[in-house]
Amino acid sequence: MPTIVIASPKGGAGKSTTAIILGTELAHAGAEVVLLDCDPNGSLSLWASRSALPDRTSVLEGIGESEIVRTIKQHDRDGRIVIVDLEGVASRLVSRAISQADLVVTPMRATTLDATIGVRALALIAEEEEALDRKIRHLVVFTMTKAIKSKQHRGIAESLAGQGVDLVNPPLMERAAFSALFEFGGDLRAMPPQGNMDAAIENAREFAQAIYQRLTGE
């Protein structure tokens, strides 16, 4: 089963939120999902500690650079999707995880700072593709976006698209329900209502579906 690595050297880009939304939505759609918490801040572990994990999901924590390749290999098997949540720094752990990825998702806020630092992950992927002589599919998802796109957002999106970067549509909007995942744990369907839940669930589902389509080549 595919390994999806959530990577950006920029902290606060929305990696852990993206990992949880993707993992819980794919699990809701019937996949068995293993989430690897490789962030020393332990965001996924915090989420996992809040309540019972949704059906078909499991979390492994405390995985460092010396264990990452072995751990992915151990869980990358039929019937599972492995999602790797990484720390927000440029580290060897990140480059090793990318080397084992079927798909790399780089979340970034639609700001110049996030885009500038996030693009370093894309450059690293290109370098690893050459070194390992294999294609590593990758894409960018904008996170914490507003209903009305700013001029900066549009400019960054155009610039990335112009460089041939695959941009996921829909982006992950700024939603109270998304940040509340770390308060209540579980998935969006299990938590008490937070803002417009229907819109949050639709956004999460469509995002996960877009990733699934990339994985299956639809």
Add this chain to the structure above:
Amino acid sequence: MADPKPFAVDIGRLKSRAKDTSTQALEKTDRAGEEHGFVARSPEKRRGRKPSPRTGQVHAKVMPNVSDEIADEARRRGITQGVIIEEAWRLYKENIR
């Protein structure tokens, strides 16, 4: 809450590709990462025993039975003879001085 447009994952369509996990591939990955500033940041684990903070030394000759008893007691408790002397000194300060 019912999903208006649910989607279902077809497990059979999710294919994983074999990845190279050899030492050579790992070295190539690390080199590629280092060129872009993705370097080792995990704290190095120190090997072996930590150096003792006990750097002071006493120069004492005692009767053979006393040295034997101190050695036996230290061995029994799994501590150094220095700890026994420290404890004896603490008692001396509390009770005699």
